[in-house]
Amino acid sequence: MTATAPTLFDDPVVPPLRRILNSFRGPVGSISATLVVTLLVGLIWVGPSFFSPSNIQIVGVSVAIPLIVGVMASFALLAGVVDLSIGSMVGFGAVVFNQLVATGMNAWLVALITVGVGVVVGLTNAFVIVRFGAEPLAVTLGMLTLLRGLSQVVVVSAPPSTLIEPLYNVTQGAIAGFPTLLLIGIGVTLIAAGIVSKTRIGRKVQAVGGDDRAAARAGISVSKVRVIALVASSVGAAVGGILYVGQLGSASNVLGTGLEFQIYAALMIGGYSITRGGVGNPIGGLLGLLVVAGITNILNVTFTDPNYLDLITAIILVAAVLVDRFRGGDAFE
Amino acid sequence: MTTSLITPADPAAPQSPGGAKLRRPDSRGLPVSARDALSITGVWALLIIATTIVRPDFLSTQSLLAVTFTMSISGILAVSQAIIVISGGLLDLSLPVSLILSAWATVTALNNGLPTAVAIPIGIVTGMAWGGLNGLIVVFGKLNPIIVTLATGFGGLAVMLIFFKSAQIPSTSELRLYGLGRFLGLPNIFWPMLIVIVLGGLAFAYTRWGRRLIAVGGNPSAAKARGINLRRMRFASFIGAGAVAGLAGVMFSAVTPSFTPAAGASFQLIVIGAVILAGISLSGGKGNLLVLVLSVGFLATIPTSIAFFGLAPAWALVFQGALLIIAVGIDGYRLKRTAR
Numbered sequence: 001m002t003a004t005a006p007t008l009f010d011d012p013v014v015p016p017l018r019r020i021l022n023s024f025r026g027p028v029g030s031i032s033a034t035l036v037v038t039l040l041v042g043l044i045w046v047g048p049s050f051f052s053p054s055n056i057q058i059v060g061v062s063v064a065i066p067l068i069v070g071v072m073a074s075f076a077l078l079a080g081v082v083d084l085s086i087g088s089m090v091g092f093g094a095v096v097f098n099q100l101v102a103t104g105m106n107a108w109l110v111a112l113i114t115v116g117v118g119v120v121v122g123l124t125n126a127f128v129i130v131r132f133g134a135e136p137l138a139v140t141l142g143m144l145t146l147l148r149g150l151s152q153v154v155v156v157s158a159p160p161s162t163l164i165e166p167l168y169n170v171t172q173g174a175i176a177g178f179p180t181l182l183l184i185g186i187g188v189t190l191i192a193a194g195i196v197s198k199t200r201i202g203r204k205v206q207a208v209g210g211d212d213r214a215a216a217r218a219g220i221s222v223s224k225v226r227v228i229a230l231v232a233s234s235v236g237a238a239v240g241g242i243l244y245v246g247q248l249g250s251a252s253n254v255l256g257t258g259l260e261f262q263i264y265a266a267l268m269i270g271g272y273s274i275t276r277g278g279v280g281n282p283i284g285g286l287l288g289l290l291v292v293a294g295i296t297n298i299l300n301v302t303f304t305d306p307n308y309l310d311l312i313t314a315i316i317l318v319a320a321v322l323v324d325r326f327r328g329g330d331a332f333e
Numbered sequence: 334m335t336t337s338l339i340t341p342a343d344p345a346a347p348q349s350p351g352g353a354k355l356r357r358p359d360s361r362g363l364p365v366s367a368r369d370a371l372s373i374t375g376v377w378a379l380l381i382i383a384t385t386i387v388r389p390d391f392l393s394t395q396s397l398l399a400v401t402f403t404m405s406i407s408g409i410l411a412v413s414q415a416i417i418v419i420s421g422g423l424l425d426l427s428l429p430v431s432l433i434l435s436a437w438a439t440v441t442a443l444n445n446g447l448p449t450a451v452a453i454p455i456g457i458v459t460g461m462a463w464g465g466l467n468g469l470i471v472v473f474g475k476l477n478p479i480i481v482t483l484a485t486g487f488g489g490l491a492v493m494l495i496f497f498k499s500a501q502i503p504s505t506s507e508l509r510l511y512g513l514g515r516f517l518g519l520p521n522i523f524w525p526m527l528i529v530i531v532l533g534g535l536a537f538a539y540t541r542w543g544r545r546l547i548a549v550g551g552n553p554s555a556a557k558a559r560g561i562n563l564r565r566m567r568f569a570s571f572i573g574a575g576a577v578a579g580l581a582g583v584m585f586s587a588v589t590p591s592f593t594p595a596a597g598a599s600f601q602l603i604v605i606g607a608v609i610l611a612g613i614s615l616s617g618g619k620g621n622l623l624v625l626v627l628s629v630g631f632l633a634t635i636p637t638s639i640a641f642f643g644l645a646p647a648w649a650l651v652f653q654g655a656l657l658i659i660a661v662g663i664d665g666y667r668l669k670r671t672a673r
Binding site: 124128129132133134135137138139141142143144145146147148149150151152153156258261264265268274275305307308309310311313314315317318321322325331332 | 424470471474475476477478479480481483484485487488489490491492494495602605606609615645647648649650651652653654655656657658661662663664665666668669
């Protein structure tokens with residue numbers, strides 16, 4: 001699970017301890033250090049109650065949905081196409097799901113429709129980006145606005161509230177003291193990490209993101225990989241929307257606004273890059289999200305102005321890309 | 334891809350008359366910028382005609398005022414964004430902060446009894462300082478401007494939210510009265526926008542700095558080989574763009590009786606959309622400010638048209654988003670075709 005560049009051939013045999021240490025030398029190492037610092041600050045400032053089960057539950061519930069959305073979106077980043085529309089897609093997915101469930105339709109069918117909407121949005125992004133070679137950032141910025149507009153068209157005033165028993169249990173429940181949703185999120189992360197580092201598909205995605213021309217010469221269908229990555233990103237966001245409805249019992253037309261910035265900041269802190277593909281690992285993304293969630297929690301518990309969170313995130317983000325550049329990442333000019 | 338773009342890398346090289354930066358003829362012999370101008374004017378005319386057919390009262394002074402009013406601040410901000418994009422700085426995502434910070438500085442100066450002639454430069458200098466901060470991080474950190482301005486964008490908004498909740502301009506100040514007034518039938522603030530666009534367009538075409546900016550954006554290594562200092566140019570482009578955004582902030586404070594730190598967010602998309610729609614490619618080195626004023630006008634007409642069609646205001650977002658997607662699609666397709 002190294003976060004360094006993928007090797008096409010088998011690595012030379014390295015002793016297990018060395019291997020573990022090596023895996024901490026990349027971005028995952030610096031982000032782990034940041035996480036440890038965050039936890040220490042929490043322990044000193046907040047006290048032992050920082051690690052109390054109820055507090056872990058709060059952090060876990062707040063981090064789980066961004067984690068699932070972020071891990072799915074990280075495939076697009078890895079393939080070298082950034083998808084800025086995920087925040088609006090979370091909101092629009094939630095609005096579609098909530099409104100249709102409120103009409104009395106079967107929740108499973110509605111969930112399927114919502115995922116279908118995610119597929120359509122992902123395919124639209126992919127069509128313009130891959131077929132016409134348009135700038136992903138600009139296309140998905142357009143999609144961000146379009147979906148936000150649609151949410152506001154559908155939900156004008158107060159949205160209906162819905163309570164779906166099984167979904168509520170999943171999103172708010174706990175297994176052995178750990179929030180169920182967080183366990184699901186970690187499961188998704190581990191599966192994604194396995195796909196990225198151990199399978200042919202994962203290597204193809206990394207290759208396409210790293211150098212699409214070389215990947216094309218190696219016989220990889222660049223378009224296919226990018227289409228799949230963009231659809232995965234949108235579908236992940238749609239699922240995130242459904243989970244938010246389960247958690248909140250409703251969906252307003254501003255749900256998910258700015259979520260993409262939080263998620264991408266966390267992913268970049270975790271070693272991803274929004275300007276070049278092929279780098280990053282879902283584990284790093286998980287750690288990045290935990291750092292941001294940890295800081296949020298410290299600020300909440302100590303009743304600090306939540307605006308400091310965005311400021312701290314911004315500083316960590318710049319520091320993270322700076323560290324990445326010193327480590328050999330692309331320099332701008 | 335960029336090598337196929339003919340870029341005037343030499344600032345001293347003779348420039349074709351008319352000032353169009355890229356007279357890259359297409360199959361019909363029209364320069365690309367002229368074709369862009371024609372197509373945007375066409376779509377704009379279609380929108381106006383369609384709205385007029387549905388609601389004949391659309392063609393009124395009231396609509397004209399609404400559209401030109403919307404155009405004013407977006408237009409100045411679009412020039413600021415265009416300076417960054419043309420010079421190869423990709424995008425400045427922190428423009429909303431730039432706008433509100435300058436507006437806040439202007440208003441604060443006025444509230445402290447400073448004369449208008451001092452308050453306006455304070456606003457512009459604040460914009461320059463903000464641009465300078467972004468430029469410093471980009472140049473000395475050698476970091477990608479999109480990431481840097483993404484971070485300074487939400488970090489800056491957070492700082493503003495910590496320091497002020499809302500700002501009011503003194504209702505009897507000269508600047509406020511200026512913002513309420515009209516000149517030649519159009520809102521006062523429309524004219525500074527026009528002047529900025531004309532001056533900006535002339536500066537890009539005829540001054541040494543302007544041509545150097547285009548050169549740096551179009552082909553950095555060629556520009557460097559010609560002895561242009563890339564880092565100094567990049568820093569200067571951020572300061573210059575900041576000054577323009579500062580002016581937008583001053584105008585914004587003149588027309589807005591009270592604003593919150595988050596008030597700038599709504600400009601983000603219309604500005605980026607206008608720049609891309611105008612054919613100012615994100616790959617840098619090309620663009621025409623005349624086309625920019627047309628695309629700002631077109632995008633500014635959409636909300637008014639939506640209102641006349643009797644649709645909810647949110648539809649404006651849907652249309653602007655869809656248009657941006659189509660515009661970048663066309664831009665990408667064109668780049669792909671010329672690369673072949």
